[in-house]
Amino acid sequence: MSYLNQVLRALFDGLLLPFRSMPPVIGLVVVSLLSAILALIVFKKTSNQDRIAEVKRQIHACLFEIRLFNDDLRAIFRAQGELLRHNLHYLGLSLVPMAFMLVPFALAYFHLEQHYGYRPLRPGEAVLVRALVGEPIETRPEVALEAPEGITVLAGPAWFPAAREIDWKIRPEVEGRFALALKAGDRVLTKTLRVGGGVQRVSPRRPSPRFADELLNPGEDPLPGTGPVAAIEVAYPQRQWRFLGAEMPWWVGWLALMLLFALALRNRMGVSI
Template sequence: MQLYNQISSVIFDALYAPFGHDFPAFDLLLWPVLMGVVALIVFKYVSNQGAIARVKKQIAMHLLEIRLFSHDIRQVLKSTLQIVGKNTIYVSHNLLPMIVMLPPMGALMVQLVTHYGYAPSEVGAVELLHLELDPASAQLAGDVSLKLPAGVSLDAPVVRTADGQVYWRVRADQPGDHVFEIAVGDEIFEKGWAVGGEARKIPVKRLRSAEALLYPSEPAIPSDAPVVSIELETLTRPLAFFPDGEGGILLWSFGVSILAALALKPVFGVTF
């Protein structure tokens, strides 16, 4: 998980934002289209194109049967069952290319969100920094301490809950890419906070679970750590001409790549 995030970050940090993060349109248009093209190429060489074409024809044939023999209920039922069966075969032919495409596509979309989905907090903003301990380590809540970076102050006393959650209300006094140091027993965990300045890749949350794949801007929490998550409320970056936020960018990039693949399918001679 951590290795995957590191690799994808190295690649996409180099590729994205060639003109800076103030021009999201370039990446949000280019990369989903390229992703669609790559998907077509992968489909062409990884999938069994002949088998896919064959099973599609068979499905079409059974659909025609239903239309022609709609008065014969037994034939309609038989054709319907055959369509279900052929569809299963069709999906199975698509599985391999989809599995091959999933890691790069996922990385590409998640990195787009990481680069363009969030805005830095404003100077003066007050946010909640939240650390969740593993239930088995909830008793460590009393031993959790926070070291504030310069430019950030504590706005209220800490709250430790009975179920192992720790909350700090922090205030951004100065702009910068601040890093909190949170000590849990002997271990130190870092958490970033982007405040002020230009649009950029923004740290959101650190997680121990597989969900960390969605937040590659900071390292995942090691699986044997007593901490489950460290989060800081992050602003959604408004994008003038594109859907914004995590869901908006994911849907946009997926939709554009599908449309690009459909449009370019004849050019690449791909069947799917």
């Protein structure tokens, strides 16, 4: 999983680099367009296009029949039954391409979340750093945070045995990319901290080497898995998004734009959906 995440990090970092200093929505529109093109290609290659086109014609015929014989209840009920059957058939035909798209688009979501779900810190903005302990223990592990120049440690360490975490409060003073160092015994563990503006890869968690943790938190390589510290978190603020005047997650805009682009490009690319 680590190697795959390294490849995907490089891919998405390179893709979004030209849009780093632009408003986040511009990069999201480009990503949505590319996602729609990829989805249409996969759908076309993995689905039975002729059968889908035939089922769609049958669905349209049923709708026309309902409108044409709107004073004949028997004809309407018969057409509605056929309409339901054809819709279920269409759904079944769509499951295969959807299955092919599930894994790549899930991976894309987890990586895009690092760019669009969170924003970098601003100079002077305080944040919590958490060292998560893997095994239940009674006493605080000997873990010390060393902050580089430009980062001020305001408080900590604070040990919370019930949550199995050690917390510090820090404040960046200048923009940049920093490496926080946690000394745990004879090991030094690092965590990236990003301060500035624009769209950057922001990793709120350096994961443990467990598969699920790496899958959900692909922004950095996992910790070694030995020693008391299992993962390190930085409580980055979430990036605020507004679509049509309402606040909502970034992925709502991604999916909506991707759907609009797919509908606009389907005929040009010769895809029946």
